[in-house]
Amino acid sequence: MRLGNMLLTSFAFAAFLFILAPILIVVAASFTPRGYLEFPPQNLSLRWYEEVLFSAVWLKAFAVSLALAFVTAVLTTFICFLAALVTTRQHVPAKGLFELLISMPLLLPNAALAIALFSFVLLLGMRGTFLGLTLAHIIIALPFVYRPIVNGLRQLDLSVEEAAMTLGADPATTFRKITLPLIRPALISAFLFSFIISFDEVSVTVFLIGLDFTTLPVKILSDIQNSASPAIAAVSTMLMFVTLGMVFVIDRLVGLRMFVDYRN
Amino acid sequence: MRFSSAFLLLLPCIGLLIGLVTGVSTLVQQAFTGPEGASFVNLSQFVSRPEVVSVFFFTHKIALIVTLISVLIAYPLAVFMARRPNLFYLVIILIPLLISIVVRTYGWVVLLGPRGLLNATLLNLGVIDSPLRLMFNTGGLVVGLVHVFIPFAVLSILAVYVKIDKSLSEAAMALGANHWKVFGKITLPLALPGVMTAATIVYLLSLGAIVTPLLMGGIQQTMLGTMIYNQMLVYYNYPEASASALLLTISAAIAVVPFQLVDRWATRKMPGHRV
Numbered sequence: 001m002r003l004g005n006m007l008l009t010s011f012a013f014a015a016f017l018f019i020l021a022p023i024l025i026v027v028a029a030s031f032t033p034r035g036y037l038e039f040p041p042q043n044l045s046l047r048w049y050e051e052v053l054f055s056a057v058w059l060k061a062f063a064v065s066l067a068l069a070f071v072t073a074v075l076t077t078f079i080c081f082l083a084a085l086v087t088t089r090q091h092v093p094a095k096g097l098f099e100l101l102i103s104m105p106l107l108l109p110n111a112a113l114a115i116a117l118f119s120f121v122l123l124l125g126m127r128g129t130f131l132g133l134t135l136a137h138i139i140i141a142l143p144f145v146y147r148p149i150v151n152g153l154r155q156l157d158l159s160v161e162e163a164a165m166t167l168g169a170d171p172a173t174t175f176r177k178i179t180l181p182l183i184r185p186a187l188i189s190a191f192l193f194s195f196i197i198s199f200d201e202v203s204v205t206v207f208l209i210g211l212d213f214t215t216l217p218v219k220i221l222s223d224i225q226n227s228a229s230p231a232i233a234a235v236s237t238m239l240m241f242v243t244l245g246m247v248f249v250i251d252r253l254v255g256l257r258m259f260v261d262y263r264n
Numbered sequence: 265m266r267f268s269s270a271f272l273l274l275l276p277c278i279g280l281l282i283g284l285v286t287g288v289s290t291l292v293q294q295a296f297t298g299p300e301g302a303s304f305v306n307l308s309q310f311v312s313r314p315e316v317v318s319v320f321f322f323t324h325k326i327a328l329i330v331t332l333i334s335v336l337i338a339y340p341l342a343v344f345m346a347r348r349p350n351l352f353y354l355v356i357i358l359i360p361l362l363i364s365i366v367v368r369t370y371g372w373v374v375l376l377g378p379r380g381l382l383n384a385t386l387l388n389l390g391v392i393d394s395p396l397r398l399m400f401n402t403g404g405l406v407v408g409l410v411h412v413f414i415p416f417a418v419l420s421i422l423a424v425y426v427k428i429d430k431s432l433s434e435a436a437m438a439l440g441a442n443h444w445k446v447f448g449k450i451t452l453p454l455a456l457p458g459v460m461t462a463a464t465i466v467y468l469l470s471l472g473a474i475v476t477p478l479l480m481g482g483i484q485q486t487m488l489g490t491m492i493y494n495q496m497l498v499y500y501n502y503p504e505a506s507a508s509a510l511l512l513t514i515s516a517a518i519a520v521v522p523f524q525l526v527d528r529w530a531t532r533k534m535p536g537h538r539v
Binding site: 009082092119120123138207 | 270276281291355356363366381472473
């Protein structure tokens with residue numbers, strides 16, 4: 001079966017190349033000195049990075065995206081932590097319905113979710129505002145954040161808390177000194193994930209932005225439709241590096257293996 | 265007392281969920297709103313207007329093609345990754361998942377576009393005289409969608425595949441079964457729930473896609489997602505967009521039923537499954 005193994009390996013590497021190709025191409029294209037994309041680039045230049053970093057429009061979109069992702073991540077993690085504390089430790093009526101609703105943003109097709117969230121934000125009169133966008137992003141991130149926190153709390157050994165209480169710690173001290181440190185890895189990964197989800201989100205966001213208020217991915221989307229400037233490649237590369245930085249932090253703090261359980 | 269204070273902790277989450285439910289019910293209400301009050305006018309065009317009907321069927325056709333291709337690529341890839349547990353391979357699969365869909369689709373535009381790298385290179389080498397149409401057609405659209413959704417498929421299959429007991433295949437081989445027989449009788453049936461999860465996810469994601477068909481499809485390749493985008497942001501027709509979104513959701517719910525049935529059937533046939 002040597003031949004079969006070789007075939008499988010070459011197939012896998014071809015697939016990996018297919019997966020990475022468009023991403024690597026964007027990075028390569030961002031260093032072109034010309035006004036259009038060329039391959040192979042004659043020489044390298046940071047011209048387009050300069051143009052982006054001195055453009056008020058790109059910088060503003062970048063700032064909006066960062067702020068939005070940060071606020072979304074803080075609030076989503078906090079809200080889901082509170083909810084998970086209750087659902088894992090107390091009898092909650094209609095818990096099944098509650099958890100079904102939390103996973104609804106995952107089950108609805110993207111375009112339908114976009115219209116639903118648009119309707120909600122419009123009803124609040126918050127279309128084109130930071131607050132409206134934040135609410136939509138939190139709802140989108142809910143299922144991705146609630147699950148890991150619930151799993152983290154389930155794995156927590158309750159007898160440690162009981163021991164602390166028996167030794168005279170009041171509930172607040174127990175929570176601060178025992179529960180919180182034990183659940184911290186789950187909270188940190190939940191925070192980083194909701195950050196990435198919000199920072200990258202575009203298909204719902206595009207319905208909610210205002211006239212002079214946009215996020216980085218939405219600005220990239222509209223620029224791709226309107227121009228072929230290599231500046232888009234430079235911005236995309238920068239966006240990518242923010243995300244990859246986050247992935248690096250996740251790997252350092254909790255390990256990427258949490259995605260697949262290799263242990264049998 | 266304890267119950268009421270616990271309920272307070274749930275309130276922010278419940279508030280947001282009420283918001284989501286309100287949004288969905290507004291969508292349904294809008295879908296049944298005509299120029300003069302309640303009506304079926306928005307939904308009936310999915311029967312009466314041929315171009316809208318064809319968008320509906322085209323979307324499901326593309327979703328089916330993308331699901332088939334994704335699973336066919338993802339299955340061997342998951343087998344490879346299960347046999348060689350290597351963090352590096354896992355990172356290759358995870359990275360695209362975490363990079364914005366706009367950036368990934370832009371990569372294909374740079375690569376396959378009319379003035380993209382592939383066309384430019386071929387023109388420079390004198391292989392072709394005029395740019396090839398590699399994008400803005402069904403092929404380009406399928407390539408873009410498969411690329412976006414393949415990590416989901418690989419992860420779903422891999423999660424199930426790594427849990428299959430290796431001694432089952434070894435026993436079959438020792439008893440004289442060849443690789444194809446082991447695949448057909450042991451590994452594939454056991455991995456089937458993972459394959460069906462992958463198919464469900466990819467089908468649902470393809471149906472609702474907006475960005476990829478917007479950037480890589482042509483006028484002929486309008487999908488429900490792009491149609492909703494246009495109805496909402498180009499024609500400002502909120503009721504029509506809501507009707508499309510409603511039909512998209514209902515047809516998605518119906519379309520994934522076969523995958524779920526196969527999943528249930530495969531699980532029931534598993535050794536050790538108690539009814």
